[in-house]
Amino acid sequence: MEKLTRVVPTISTVEIEENAHDAFKRYRASYPIAILETGGYVVLRHADVSRLSEDPRLCATGTAIPTHGGITQGALFDIFQHGMLTANGHDHQRRRSAISRAVAGEVIGEFRTSVRKAANKLIDGYHQAGEVELGSDYAGKLPILALAGMLGLPDFEVSAFMRDIDQMNEFFRPDASPAAIAEAELAAKRVQGFLKALLASKRKGQSGDFLSRYLAMVDADQDVSDTEVIIQLVQLIIGGTESVRAAMVAQTANLLSSRAQWQAVCENPALASSAVSESLRFEPGIAGVVRLSTDDIDIDGWIIPAGQLVILSSMSALRDERMFEQPDCFNIFRSDLVPSHLAFGGGAHKCVAEALGRAELEEGLNVLAERLPDMMLKTRPTFIGHVFVRRTTECRLTW
Template sequence: MLDTIQAAPLVASSDLEADIHGVFAHYRPSSPFISLDTGGTMVLRYDDVSRLLRDPRVQATGTAMPAQAGITHGSLFDIFEHGVLTANGDVHTRRRSALSRAFATEVLNEFRQHVRGAANALIDTFHDSGSFDLASDYAAKLPVVALAGLLGVPEPDVPSFMRDVHAMNEFFRPAPTEQAVAEAEHAALRLRNYLDGLLRAGEKNPSEGFLARYLTLSEEDELTRLEVLVQIVQLVIGGTESVRTALVAQTVLLLSEPEQWKAVCDDPALVPNAVAEGLRLEPGIAGVVRVSVEEIEIDGWMLPAGQLVLLSFISALRDERVFDRPDTFDITRPNLKLARLAFGGGAHKCVADALGMAELEEGLSVLTQRLPGLRLDGTATFHGHHFVRKTSECRVSWKP
């Protein structure tokens, strides 16, 4: 007779928020799951998380998440109703196809240039001051400016584009207030209309940019106009939220180990290792949410059908079965490629993982080249345990 997950340890979400790594380290060796008092079963181990990401018996949650928040229509609801991230089966394949084809190799090089340019321009704005806030002055802005470049947003529109992206993204962060949700709804609509205008301008004056390529590919797949717009909005959400947190995390972790920071400053070839190890210790996305559609056996336990399943990357990426000294930041680890789990796996694996890695690499590389004397004046804290993570401010300084 198998244990069912009802026998899994019950953990308060508030305890997870207070000490997420401590809670996972406590339960993971003896239990593959924990149950959360706020609902759902969290899967803790690397192998189980990797396997379940590829298991068709656990599926994306469609519109369940906004419904739970009482949202049944509107521009935020449309992101779930018509988007790739929450879709399953053939609908998911159809919505993903044009996106993945649009991210061809030349886009990666083009995108690296946008990130490098944006990182240098941001550093120019505070270079002479001797200090800045890593989260709000750098990590929050860099992905939005880089993405604006890729999408062909004209320079004068970037500030309002950035305001709307930040306001919309608040909805996806942990514990948004009612006011933040209301503002996110307006911002998501403004953004969608703005993107529609960009597409129309591109249709009048055809160009060779990413957006034009995506539009052509999506016509081949017969996506509706709303689907096209929602997929671009999802690119904006996916390409900003996870990157912001990961940029803060990798910089703080590296600066906390001055020898490793210096090693990366001296040898830029170490940047990809530092990025991977940063993603492992503090991934940009805490994990993903699924629902079980059939009974599943895991490690001798029975997961019933109809369960909310939270696949925890934060826990899996510190699994002591897989990573030696799991809590230590070490850019020389032999199995750093396993940190790619931070981009998910299976059908929904990040459609732009190469761009995400490139962005984190360029974001770090420009910092190490321009500000090798950087040091931490405080530290960052991270919040959120099942999807997007939020980061606190974190001041850094150097001798100008």
């Protein structure tokens, strides 16, 4: 008997841009997958996203994304060509291994203390003013300061580093203009040049910091080229900035919109960990991970054909009614929250620095709660983007 192939529905750009959570919810109820009008198949349900994160028929995108946008060389292209995030199999393992071990060393070190110090310094700068735009002046700066600390940057270089990272990250936004992409290319070149100089100075006198640890591991492994060393650091910077920024804005706005939960965190800092987890579930900083299908994939009779762009949507999966009670309710006391969930991806590419990301979010939250317990949300942000990194609109706080 011939097998019945079901018709996959298309989610229009208008409906997804109007409210992505609602659109995913509508389609998720009846279909495990949908096609996006802008291109690509999106996997909607928790069990499927979870399972397919480990499926070898879905591979990382290599250089397909910049090539599709007409970029075939240069500093941005190199990030895709030599980085771990876009690599598969042995190349991926080779590039990830030393970074992963060096990051593990950071987690048990002084990282949390240095994040708290940076957070307090930022707040000192505008405490008197009684107002701040959280996205640009706290959530955007804190992860870059954390990275600058990890890399051992001298204070006088931090502002230029911050500017270059912001410009480079523009490339990864869903609506990047050609002018922003040209700026991003120049910024990526500067960041790579800067890291090269930093590494050269490190190799001379090794000590016990993150970079020295990373270089010692690379030297011991002897299977990562000098270019790859620099590009993995660039990927650490890219992976560790916008994702944290969006998540930090989301957790602050979610908690302040539910005063009792904000109050609870102010009174008990130990709740920061579940507040961070629940906020990442409710409004993840990264909407999903992007893959290419190398074979037909059958999900209960609905087929993703080979050769397609596939989005494993954590944004949809983390609101799946099959997995969470009242998924559209933000509740830091929920009992069905799994500590390590799909907001950090899954399978071989699962976030290499989840512990650092969580530490930044928890310390960033606790410092805000300690210093500004009476703060109010003046402008509530909205979240834009339903494929990869999400952007937030203004989030103004007053106290």
